[in-house]
Amino acid sequence: MEHLGQNGLISEHENGITLCCDEECSEKERVTTSIQYAVKVLLMGLGEDINREGIRKTPLRVAKALCEGTRGYVKSVKEIVEGALFPEGGVEKNKVGDAGGVGGLVIVRDLDFYSYCESCMLPFYFKCHVGYVPSAQRVLGLSKLSRVTNVFAKRFQEPQRLANQVCSALHEGIQPTGVAVVLLCKHIPFPDMESNSLHSNHKGVLGILVSSGSGVFENKDANLWADFFGLLNFRGIDKDKIIDKGSLDHCWCPSLSSKVSPRNEEMNPAMVTAVASILKSLGEDPTRKELQGTPARYTKWLMNFQCNSIEKALNGSLGSCTNGALKTNCVVGFDEKIHSELNLPFLSQCEHHLLPFHGVVHIGYYISKGFHPIEKRLLQSIVHFYGIKLQVQERVTKQIAETVSALIGENVIVVVEASHTCMISRGIEKFGSNTATIAALGRFSTDLAARVVFLNSIPNDT
Amino acid sequence: MEHLGQNGLISEHENGITLCCDEECSEKERVTTSIQYAVKVLLMGLGEDINREGIRKTPLRVAKALCEGTRGYVKSVKEIVEGALFPEGGVEKNKVGDAGGVGGLVIVRDLDFYSYCESCMLPFYFKCHVGYVPSAQRVLGLSKLSRVTNVFAKRFQEPQRLANQVCSALHEGIQPTGVAVVLLCKHIPFPDMESNSLHSNHKGVLGILVSSGSGVFENKDANLWADFFGLLNFRGIDKDKIIDKGSLDHCWCPSLSSKVSPRNEEMNPAMVTAVASILKSLGEDPTRKELQGTPARYTKWLMNFQCNSIEKALNGSLGSCTNGALKTNCVVGFDEKIHSELNLPFLSQCEHHLLPFHGVVHIGYYISKGFHPIEKRLLQSIVHFYGIKLQVQERVTKQIAETVSALIGENVIVVVEASHTCMISRGIEKFGSNTATIAALGRFSTDLAARVVFLNSIPNDT
Structure with missing residues (x-):
């Protein structure tokens, strides 16, 4: 990693601090400046050129996103609920x-909603079902159930605590007979570097169900829960899959698994310090028990996406495979069949926002004279190789296509479908959104019918 | 309708205007004040007491929601796109x-997204699929496709114009080879007062598909569209269902159907003037062709939910049905079977936000000695009767339960499932959200097993 002084970072930071001493400079600017500095340290730790155009403004984007994503620390539940309790009679x-x-x-x-995982600092998505039993002849405006949830979502969280905090805050705010909260939380997977694959139980995403109840919902066997789950059954929620409080510690965030969890001394100390400073800037206490290992864990996660080492390792295996393919038996003539591998999973890191995107790659190709079909294992390696770094989806699509093109002689089509964490977190919050990109080389760039045949072969459920 | 002067509205408005002449008062406050005044006129036109607690702050809520929902008029696409074009090479x-x-x-x-229908002023939901073919070695940050769409969504719109404007703005901003936009727009249904039912083609919602293309997408038969739809086919989009430009005029907003569309002179002139003043306050031109009939159409829509007339009409039929049920043959003894009617559609107007909510009601009951089963037609009338006014879901649930209880002798359970427009529009934008309420009377309030049997009988797909 380069020294900060050489990059003019310290003086920039000092300028920032000087500026912040000015009465005009708000607390917000101070926080943003401090986070930007830390992000530059992280980018340099990854071996990136922080002046490269694609990532030049990444520190600012990351700082803005983190401030937006953790604004719950300064929100007041009382203000939200106040004035939104409406008189409503009970039965005659x-x-x-x-x-x-x-x-x-x-x-x-x-x-x-999305929230931030306190173990690894990545945003996680959750679907919330929240209810209460009114008392005292008053009901709460429906949108307030959502707004109160968001106060606790916009913090560094762990699913069970999040559910408990939403439940307690609503109970205090509404003073109802009881409050019930069920959260379906989905964590993005972590890569397993040995197998080039993703740890996950369902379509690349780790999902768990947690619940919390107060008043008449305090006891998990209370009759009211049967009503609550009766109404959730329509949404495919199975109450038997809800995780018991306290049993969650080691099964939620993949960064806590013994295989992945790093020790502080194993990681780049400047990066670990930078991450801790981000937590502090956002109003968190980096010495709180659950956060103590977070800087090392986030650093380890980020180092998966560094420029050099993995690239070198995979490059070697890629080179030897390529040579092998060229040397062995040849398919005679031009093959009219489209060879394809669909749904190859990948994980990447958006270089604009330093946030992961993940999904599947579909590859179709014709084999030119003198070339061979490619083993699925090699295609998966190519996909992993170009995915696992700071990227944009358009570029990874093109790179996979060009690499495969060289292996089979020109005629290749690549479709990448991905969910971008930067589209569900930050101010944008487009939860269901999904990006598709195409690269079409050789025959696929001119032959519409060939493209259509390939696109139609991609299954609907991806 | 009451005279404004008697309610102190004029002086309040005058105060507002005086306040607005003050240099301290922003344009925004002026707009909010003016809309609040107009909303009070509308509420009084409905026969509501504007000082009733549930609706006392409705004018302010409506004003805030409308300002939020039409903020696209003052947003700049150039600012959004600027600085978000990233250099990215083409193929080798x-x-x-x-x-x-x-x-x-x-x-x-x-x-x-949601937008506002220019024909009837109600918010409508739409799902957007937007793409482009990059040129000039640069790509746009993905979130900007969403942000630019939102600039045009947050206006009074019509689906085809919305698609065209998003397409043109992106083409100008990115200067790509071409832009393609496909929108699936869903309008909430209008009630048919004669049949007590809702006009709709699918689950109470009117849906249409529109598209717009520029550059290589300008021609509808262009090859690139095949790729675009190839990728949308995964999402269940059928290109043959896309409506041709220009053929949409009379098939989108139900307020434009000859059966519903009112003439200006048929409507309360104070209400029509108030609606026109809202359009003007928001920066629209109420004399623009597409908006000329909007105040009358919105007024007519709103008058569906007035306190008095319909209530009286239906009350009569309800009374006679009730008597009929009591006079005819009795079921002897206590019936152990739960009678039920599921998925009875309803439409209501949220009194907090003056925005519709709609969904289905499920009713289950035991028949007490001396009572009869209730015809589905009567249950649907009861549901419609309590729905079609300014309401909150908790109250409509209770009212339906109490009314049915009187007809069958106490033991009734009512579940209402509804989508609230106020949860998808305004600042909250929780698009998939859905509210369920329960009322349980008599045996259903104490017998958990009976509740569970009924809840489990409700089908998953509602």
């Missing part, structure tokens, strides 16, 4: 039962 | 084809 006096402002469950389902 | 010189920064389609799919 001559009737027995629960409804309206006294009893009668109210659930808002399928609320999409 | 020795290769033939399209990829990276020169050629090679890039699509962001499944972006959720």
Whole structure:
């Protein structure tokens, strides 16, 4: 890693601090400046040129995103709930039962959010189902259930604590008969460098269910939970899959697995210090128990995407495979069949936002005279090789296509489908969105029918 | 309708105007004040008491939501795109084809938005798939495709114009080989007062597909569209269902159908004037061709939800049905079977935000001695009767339960599932969210097993 002084970083930082001493300079600017400095340290730790155009403004983008994503620390639940409690009567006096402002469950389902994993500092997505049983002849405006959830989502969190905090805050704010919260949280997978594959249990994403209840929902076996899950069953939520409180410690964030979790002394100390300073700038206490290992874990995650070492290692194996393919038996003549490998998983890091994107790659090709089909294992290595660095999806698509083209003689089509963490976190929050890119070389660039045949072969469920 | 002067509205408005002459008062406050005044006129036109607690702050909420929802008028596409174009090379010189920064389609799919229908002023949801073919060795940051779309979404729109404007703005901003936009727009249904039912083609929502293309996408038969739809086919988009430009005029907004569309003179002139003043306050030109009939159409829509007339009409039929049920043959003894009617559609208007919510009601009941099963038609009338006014979901649930309880003798359970427009529009934008409420009377309030049996009978796909 380069020395900071050589890059003019210290003076820039000092300027920042000088500026911040000015009465005009807000706390926000001070935080942003300090995070930008730390991100530059991280980029240099990855071996990146921090003046390269694609990443020149990345420190600013990261700082803005982190401030936006952790703004929950300074939000007040009281202000949100205040003025949003509306008088609403219970059932008529001559009737027995629960409804309206006294009893009668109210659930808002399928609320999409993102939060930050306190173990690894990556954003995670969660779907929230939140309900309460009104009391005291008043009901809460429905949107407030969402807004209160967001106060606790926009912090460094762990699923069970998040559920507990939302539940307690709503209970205090509404003073109802009870509050129930169910969260389906999805963590993005971590790469397993040995096998070039992703640890995951479902489409590249790790999902867990947690719940929290207060008042009539405090006991997990309370009758009201049966109503709550009755209404969630429509959404495919199975209550038996909910994780018991306290059993979550080692099964949520992949950075906590013994295989991945690093010791502080194994990691670049400047990077670890930079990450700790980011946590502090955002108002967190980096010495709090759950955060103590986070700087090392985030650094280790980030180092998966460094420019050099992995590239070198894979480059070697790629070279030998290529030579092998060229030397062995040849397919005679031009093959009219499209060879394809669909749904090859990949993980990459968006260089604009220093946030992961992941998905699948579909590759189709014709084999030119003198070339061979390519083993799936080699295609997966190529995909992994170009994915696992600071990237943009357009470039990784092109690079995979060019590399495969050299192996089979020109005619290749590559489709990449990916979910970008930078599209669900930050101010943008487009939760279902998904990006597709195409590269078409040789015959595929001119033969529409060939492209259509290949595109139609990609299954719907990806 | 009450006279404004009697309610102190004029002086309040005058105060507002006086305040606005003050240098301290921003344009924004002026707009908010003016819209609040107009909304009070509308609420009084509906026969509502504007000082009732549930709607006292509705004018302010509506004003804020409209300002938020039409902020696209003052946003600049240039500012969004500027600084987000990144250099990215095309394919290597020795290769033939399209990829990276020169050629090679890039699509962001499944972006959720809402916009405002210019014909009836109601928010509508749309899903956007937007793509382009890069040129000049540069690509656009992916989130900007979403942000530019939002500039045009946050206006009074019509689907085809919206698609065209997004397409043109991106073409100008990126200067690519071509831009393609496909929008799936969903309009909420309008009630048909004669049949107590909702006009719709799918689950209570009217959906249409529109597209727009520039450059290599300008011709609808261009080869590139085949690639675009090839990638959208995964998302269930059928290009044959896309509506041709110019054929949309009378098939999108239900307010434009001859059955519903009112003439100006048929409507309350104070309300029509108030709606026109809202359009003007938001920076629109109420005399623009497409907006000329909008105030009358919005007024007519709103009048569906007035306090009095419909209530009276339906009350009569409800009374006679009830008596009929009591007079005819009785079921002897206590019936152990749960009678149920599932998926009864309803439409309502959220009194907090003056925005529709709609969905389905599920009713289950035991028949007590001396009572009869209730015809589905009557249950649907009861649901419609309590839905079609200014409401909150908790109250409509309770009211339906109490009314059915009187008809069958106490033991009834009601589940209401609804999508709230106020949860997808405004600042909150929780697109997939959905609210469920329960009322349980008599035996259902104490017998957990009976509740579970009923809840499990509700099908998953609602």
